[in-house]
Amino acid sequence: AQTVTQSQPEMSVQEAETVTLSCTYDTSESDYYLFWYKQPPSRQMILVIRQEAYKQQNATENRFSVNFQKAAKSFSLKISDSQLGDAAMYFCAYRSYHSGSARQLTFGSGTQLTVLP
Amino acid sequence: DAMVIQNPRYQVTQFGKPVTLSCSQTLNHNVMYWYQQKSSQAPKLLFHYYDKDFNNEADTPDNFQSRRPNTSFCFLDIRSPGLGDAAMYLCATSRDYATGMNEQFFGPGTRLTVL
Numbered sequence: 001a002q003t004v005t006q007s008q009p010e011m012s013v014q015e016a017e018t019v020t021l022s023c024t025y026d027t028s029e030s031d032y033y034l035f036w037y038k039q040p041p042s043r044q045m046i047l048v049i050r051q052e053a054y055k056q057q058n059a060t061e062n063r064f065s066v067n068f069q070k071a072a073k074s075f076s077l078k079i080s081d082s083q084l085g086d087a088a089m090y091f092c093a094y095r096s097y098h099s100g101s102a103r104q105l106t107f108g109s110g111t112q113l114t115v116l117p
Numbered sequence: 118d119a120m121v122i123q124n125p126r127y128q129v130t131q132f133g134k135p136v137t138l139s140c141s142q143t144l145n146h147n148v149m150y151w152y153q154q155k156s157s158q159a160p161k162l163l164f165h166y167y168d169k170d171f172n173n174e175a176d177t178p179d180n181f182q183s184r185r186p187n188t189s190f191c192f193l194d195i196r197s198p199g200l201g202d203a204a205m206y207l208c209a210t211s212r213d214y215a216t217g218m219n220e221q222f223f224g225p226g227t228r229l230t231v232l
Contacts, residue, residue, distance in 0.1 A: 009157075037223075042225075043225060044121070044207075044223045044224055044225040044226065045160075045207065045209075045223040046223070047220050047221075050220070091159060091160075104162055104174075105160075105162070105221065107159035107160055108159060109157075109158060109159050110157070110158075110159060112157075
């Protein structure tokens with residue numbers, strides 16, 4: 001079974017600064033997908049960014065980018081120019097490429113990000 | 118806007134009193150999921166439907182049941198809620214899972230309190 005570890009329960013960043021959230025995972029599979037989801041207080045979880053394991057190029061979505069290190073099984077999220085609206089719980093998630101288990105997202109325990117004005 | 122809607126947003130029930138949470142979607146997605154999320158923890162998948170095909174996770178308690186009468190609606194029934202069932206319940210949808218990249222769209226959740 002796959003596991004996802006987020007070792008930072010809480011992080012804080014000054015507005016306009018850059019912050020990196022870490023995520024590591026354990027899998028024996030070679031093909032899989034990785035996601036970062038954001039869950040703001042009292043609002044629904046939304047997808048921030050996703051990465052296919054077979055792609056070497058790191059995914060980027062505006063101010064959000066990832067550092068995907070397949071050999072190290074690491075998938076960190078970098079938020080540049082942090083904004084107050086970035087304050088949320090961030091979950092790293094893994095999904096198998098294969099059917100059957102592909103139905104399930106395995107989530108990490110989350111990192112609570114505070115943005116300081 | 119196409120979306121995932123959960124009602125009610127807050128639900129209070131008494132110990133042992135059956136409760137039903139509802140989820141509807143306007144995305145016309147084939148797959149609907151129910152997650153349980155306890156405070157400061159990761160969401161835990163309870164079960165999901167692919168169309169009418171029900172898939173239960175192995176460790177989901179028998180106390181939890183689900184119904185999907187049509188594509189748009191899915192219900193979570195808790196037959197005899199215990200104090201340990203107090204949590205946020207998240208509904209999510211995806212177009213299918215033929216490819217793992219299919220994004221899951223989440224509703225805002227229903228926070229269940231058990232007295």
